[in-house]
Amino acid sequence: MRKEHDFLGELEVSDELYYGVQTLRALENFNITGKRLDRDFIRSMAMVKKACALANMKTGRLDATIGKAIVRAADEIIAGGFVDQFPVDPIQGGAGTSFNMNMNEVLANRGLEILGKPKGSYDIISPNNHCNMAQSTNDSFPTAIKVCAILKSKPLLAALQRLVDELERKAEEYKEILKMGRTHLQDAVPITLGQEMGAYASGVRRGIRRIQSAIAEAHIVNMGATAVGTGLNAEPSYIKDVVDELSAVVGEEFHTADNLIDATNNTDIFADISGGLKVTALVLIKMANDFRLMASGPRCGIGELKLPPRQPGSSIMPGKVNPVIAEVLNQVCYQVVADDLAVTLGVENGQFELNVMEPVIAYNLFNSMCYLKNGVNTFVDKLLIDLQVDREQCQHWLDRSVGIVTALLPHVGYENASMLAKEAYSTGRAIKEIILEKGLLSEADMNHILSPAEMTKPGIAGADILKTHGN
Structure with a gap:
């Protein structure tokens, strides 16, 4: 055991541990989620600390021997080491100070070990004086959140x-499959299944653009702002150097905020990112619900889609298979919407020169990015790739629908179209059958007007027939 102290007193720390007294205080105070810090967030904070050490060495303020030991320790954490040495709860008071000091202590003690010195020899490498040089939690912590959000956005955007x-x-595969479009959950006019799939793709692409736009703003950081944005204890050259070093370490181009005070006390960028995730989730919820409805049945529902069977659907009903993959995407998206509310409240509740709610912002933001990535990949892998279509069922509903009469208006007139619709509803007969019976159109003309190519594009279906007949 070794003894460490802070201004509150002295605590014993196991020599096996790389963290120290301030981390122990956090463990005593914050037993909230029962979870550990996000691994990408740990790596991101180590990247920030590495950049700070490099910049402080460049200004000459940090001794090179000490600085190199800190950089080496940071590199080991960036590579995935020492994960078990970051036990603090993701949700913590103090605006992230507990995590910042947890990182500083691990860097200091690993740095001491690299130099052949015993852990706790903070007169040689200090968590505060060296690992936190020219920094505050108030600039290093939000910068690490931004770095982590950028890192997490890559696999998420790839999944989308x-x-x-x-x-x-x-x-493309379904471009010739004509089916009934529906509005108000009622029959409308025909559409191809391919057009529906293309519309879903368009909505998701819009979500990608939203997220990308917000992530671009995350490259603006407040490093060098220190406590309240005034840059106290940070040399002007350091403020420039630290952003350059961070860009090199992360492999992304970062920029110093034009107004460091604003960038320190406002966290609206995280609301932008979370909002992009939420709106994308809303698009996905609608899509997943459409899949569930089109696959409903299979015999007593719409039954146009055949979702791949992934597990038995009931503990009591033999042979039942449920749309579990669409359901899980729905639930993932509900969680993203809920997380966004927590982020929104966190962003709203900053006061004066600091938003102390950044831990809960980070926790929910990272969860959303992880859940959404996993949910989307699951939907693609377990449902969409092996999706099948019941073409006969699509045609069945199309033939029984009265909605196709809309396409016949220019050819038979409104009165005849209304008569056709009324008779079809009252008798249950198909529109096509009644048209042929009454001789309103030839079978060839009717099939041409009601073909997928004519029914699902702008303009009048069968316009060439009108011209031929002189109408």
């Missing part, structure tokens, strides 16, 4: 692009 690509493949 996979979804777009697969939907577009389905749009």
